[in-house]
Amino acid sequence: MLQVAELPPIEPAVVEYRLICDECGEKVCGQLLAGMLRGACGPCLRAVLSFLASRYQFGKRPIQSWLSTCLG
Numbered sequence: 001m002l003q004v005a006e007l008p009p010i011e012p013a014v015v016e017y018r019l020i021c022d023e024c025g026e027k028v029c030g031q032l033l034a035g036m037l038r039g040a041c042g043p044c045l046r047a048v049l050s051f052l053a054s055r056y057q058f059g060k061r062p063i064q065s066w067l068s069t070c071l072g
Contacts, residue, residue: 010070010071012071013042015037049067
C-alpha cells in the first residue's frame with residue numbers, strides 16, 4: 001500500500017467593498033456595514049501570517065514573498 005499526501009490548490013477569496021451612491025454612481029465616504037471586514041486580511045489569513053511571524057520568525061519581506069508565491 002502507498003499513501004501520498006497532497007495539499008489542495010489554495011485560491012484566496014477576495015471580497016471588495018465599494019462605497020458608491022446607488023443613484024448617481026459617485027464614490028462616497030461612508031461607513032461599512034456591520035460584519036464587513038476591515039483591513040487587507042481576513043481573520044484566517046491574519047492567523048496564518050501571525051503564525052509565520054511568531055513561530056518561524058518570518059520578517060515582512062519573507063512573508064510578502066510567501067504570499068506572492070503561494071497565493072499570487
